[in-house]
Amino acid sequence: MTLFESFHPTLQEVLLSGLGWSDLRPVQEETCRAVACGADVVVLAPTAGGKTESAFIPAIDALLKLGSKGLGLIYISPLKALINDQEDRIRLMCERAGLMVASQHGDVAVRDRWKFSGEGDLPNILLTTPESLEVLLGDPDSRSAFSAVRFVIIDEIHAFMETDRGVHLRCLLDRLEFSKNHVQRIGLSATVGNPKELLAWMSGPARKQQLVQIPSPKQPKQFTFVVEEDFFRQVRAVASAVRGKKALVFVDSRSFAERLMAPLAELVPNVHIHHSSVSADDRAAAEAAFDQSGGTCVICTSTMELGIDIGDLDLVVQYGPPKTVASFLQRLGRTGRRGKPAAMTFVLEKPCDLLISAAAIESAMLHETEPLHAPSHAYHVLIQQLFLLLKNRCGGIGRKTVQTEMRSLTPFAAVPSEKISQLLEYLADREYLSRDGDLFSAGPRAERELGKSNWIALISVIHDAGGYLAVLPDGTVVGTLDPRFVGSEPGKTFSFTGKSWRLLFRDDVHKRALVEPAAYPGDVKRPFWSGSGTNRGGDASPTVCRAVCHILERGSTILPLPDDQKEMLNDLIRMLPDDFVPDTVHVRAEPEVTGWSVVVATFLGARANMVLARLLKNRLDGGGRHSLRYDQFAIRIFDWDSADAAERVARILLEISETDLSALAAELPELPDTTWKFGSMLPRDMLAEMTADEYYRLPEVIAGITSVRVSDGH
Numbered sequence: 001m002t003l004f005e006s007f008h009p010t011l012q013e014v015l016l017s018g019l020g021w022s023d024l025r026p027v028q029e030e031t032c033r034a035v036a037c038g039a040d041v042v043v044l045a046p047t048a049g050g051k052t053e054s055a056f057i058p059a060i061d062a063l064l065k066l067g068s069k070g071l072g073l074i075y076i077s078p079l080k081a082l083i084n085d086q087e088d089r090i091r092l093m094c095e096r097a098g099l100m101v102a103s104q105h106g107d108v109a110v111r112d113r114w115k116f117s118g119e120g121d122l123p124n125i126l127l128t129t130p131e132s133l134e135v136l137l138g139d140p141d142s143r144s145a146f147s148a149v150r151f152v153i154i155d156e157i158h159a160f161m162e163t164d165r166g167v168h169l170r171c172l173l174d175r176l177e178f179s180k181n182h183v184q185r186i187g188l189s190a191t192v193g194n195p196k197e198l199l200a201w202m203s204g205p206a207r208k209q210q211l212v213q214i215p216s217p218k219q220p221k222q223f224t225f226v227v228e229e230d231f232f233r234q235v236r237a238v239a240s241a242v243r244g245k246k247a248l249v250f251v252d253s254r255s256f257a258e259r260l261m262a263p264l265a266e267l268v269p270n271v272h273i274h275h276s277s278v279s280a281d282d283r284a285a286a287e288a289a290f291d292q293s294g295g296t297c298v299i300c301t302s303t304m305e306l307g308i309d310i311g312d313l314d315l316v317v318q319y320g321p322p323k324t325v326a327s328f329l330q331r332l333g334r335t336g337r338r339g340k341p342a343a344m345t346f347v348l349e350k351p352c353d354l355l356i357s358a359a360a361i362e363s364a365m366l367h368e369t370e371p372l373h374a375p376s377h378a379y380h381v382l383i384q385q386l387f388l389l390l391k392n393r394c395g396g397i398g399r400k401t402v403q404t405e406m407r408s409l410t411p412f413a414a415v416p417s418e419k420i421s422q423l424l425e426y427l428a429d430r431e432y433l434s435r436d437g438d439l440f441s442a443g444p445r446a447e448r449e450l451g452k453s454n455w456i457a458l459i460s461v462i463h464d465a466g467g468y469l470a471v472l473p474d475g476t477v478v479g480t481l482d483p484r485f486v487g488s489e490p491g492k493t494f495s496f497t498g499k500s501w502r503l504l505f506r507d508d509v510h511k512r513a514l515v516e517p518a519a520y521p522g523d524v525k526r527p528f529w530s531g532s533g534t535n536r537g538g539d540a541s542p543t544v545c546r547a548v549c550h551i552l553e554r555g556s557t558i559l560p561l562p563d564d565q566k567e568m569l570n571d572l573i574r575m576l577p578d579d580f581v582p583d584t585v586h587v588r589a590e591p592e593v594t595g596w597s598v599v600v601a602t603f604l605g606a607r608a609n610m611v612l613a614r615l616l617k618n619r620l621d622g623g624g625r626h627s628l629r630y631d632q633f634a635i636r637i638f639d640w641d642s643a644d645a646a647e648r649v650a651r652i653l654l655e656i657s658e659t660d661l662s663a664l665a666a667e668l669p670e671l672p673d674t675t676w677k678f679g680s681m682l683p684r685d686m687l688a689e690m691t692a693d694e695y696y697r698l699p700e701v702i703a704g705i706t707s708v709r710v711s712d713g714h
Contacts, residue, residue: 148179167374258526
């Protein structure tokens with residue numbers, strides 16, 4: 001009997017008649033066998049490789065064979081838009097098999113939401129986000145609906161692992177274990193550098209685990225590079241590349257997307273914009289534009305990296321160098337389907353951007369992708385989980401019960417009981433908790449700050465950026481604007497989503513900015529957002545930086561480039577010292593107009609060099625005499641009297657590498673507690689741990705400077 005023949009007859013009929021399948025793809029066969037063994041499974045396969053069906057087919061088969069009643073499967077997505085995009089495909093399979101499907105998230109109107117409390121029928125399959133699942137699990141009236149769950153499918157799981165939402169998701173998975181059944185977990189992922197660690201993170205200790213990894217099929221790839229310093233020539237290069245094609249233009253920030261929109265729309269028709277501050281309706285319109293005949297261009301940020309189906313594209317344009325190999329692969333995977341070559345055009349500002357782009361491509365060719373690291377000190381999420389535990393317990397909870405409950409959640413299993421006890425005392429002293437002997441309950445301050453609207457603040461760990469919803473007088477939502485941009489200037493005209501608007505009124509109580517369409521006046525203001533970058537290649541990942549290092553050592557890229565672009569790279573290579581060795585920190589002195597500077601070439605990335613620059617400055621004459629600059633590749637220290645300074649800097653680096661991490665962490669600036677949601681409720685020592693490990697990533701930085709060499713130059 002074949003695997004296909006072993007399926008429940010109803011599922012066979014759905015696959016044969018509904019989807020026209022008489023057999024399965026390799027990824028689907030492997031996943032079905034792994035799920036049938038009872039394992040938690042992570043599936044890594046290329047975009048459009050049948051990953052979604054590979055997860056649902058074995059789950060549907062099991063639910064049909066078991067005759068399961070009620071809710072048996074939960075599908076969790078990082079994006080509401082991805083649920084909306086996948087819903088028709090999922091319903092086609094499930095409802096033809098007689099299984100009811102419910103979609104529950106913020107975009108679903110209240111009247112259309114399923115009632116999980118009461119005596120009515122339950123759906124068999126729930127499509128949701130972590131935040132909406134939190135609402136349901138946190139409601140005592142709906143919690144019982146989850147007692148028969150057998151499967152959880154997590155789409156784009158790689159997008160969760162390194163984030164606060166990932167910690168929240170991991171807690172939700174643990175909390176679902178009250179089900180009377182063993183709940184299998186199936187994760188769907190893009191290529192990552194450490195898939196076994198991703199699987200272990202999703203699954204947990206003492207659980208059966210299996211990795212299903214299907215390599216991308218070999219296909220021709222076409223890369224074109226344009227290196228042009230002038231912005232308007234860059235725009236013309238983009239226009240030339242996308243004209244008459246279905247194309248995505250990836251940029252690195254919302255602000256830059258807005259900057260590019262107007263001049264590009266003057267050169268080519270049917271240009272749309274897609275980023276997180278654009279209204280849901282406008283994003284949906286941009287996605288739907290690809291269904292039209294003829295050329296369509298969508299300028300987008302990473303919002304279009306995840307698996308929203310937009311059909312077959314002719315081209316992807318990468319504006320600026322890619323920051324990570326993973327991002328490059330996700331974007332490239334948007335094109336090259338149905339036997340067509342994968343085509344990507346890079347529009348770059350300077351030769352260094354060309355070098356970074358070549359490095360990302362070479363890393364991908366060698367299957368070297370960034371490893372993912374789950375946060376190890378997410379104490380702010382512990383705060384969330386603590387108050388979720390307390391909010392429905394009127395009589396309070398004992399100290400030991402709190403410790404046991406918190407440590408039962410995998411992200412906090414390693415937190416000592418004493419530390420949790422100290423946190424309880426800290427919160428009680430500040431009236432976030434009320435204490436009655438050894439019983440703790442939510443205190444008056446928590447009621448004021450978190451308890452509004454039935455503790456709605458606890459639903460999500462996403463930090464509210466405080467954006468203002470831009471709305472028309474009739475209530476139509478245009479998008480979200482940064483409060484600093486909204487300012488206090490009624491009447492100002494600005495461009496947003498490719499149109500011109502006039503700000504009429506700012507409502508600080510409801511966080512609304514009333515706007516109206518304005519005639520295009522020429523030179524208008526463009527919106528900006530906190531944390532929005534410049535689209536310049538200033539923070540390539542350590543993986544990309546290492547690949548740059550290897551290209552420089554080799555003296556050329558393996559990519560076939562035109563002669564003028566080869567010469568651009570040769571000019572960069574000639575700047576290296578003769579004794580250059582990869583994976584080593586090179587320190588050398590260079591003459592300046594007056595005196596010397598010392599260059600510390602690390603190739604560790606901008607964040608690591610920021611940390612090292614700070615630690616070096618602290619040790620150089622008290623930090624006052626020498627000025628420092630850093631980028632993703634190197635640190636330059638100015639104002640030295642002689643070339644001997646290189647030896648001194650090398651010694652200081654080795655001293656830093658041998659210094660206790662906690663002592664180094666104390667030298668670095670503290671981040672404001674508002675960096676994290678619920679961060680203002682944490683003691684300083686916990687904030688310091690989070691800053692050192694999750695923001696500065698000190699262990700990785702110090703591991704990168706164990707080998708230091710002083711170079712003589714050329």
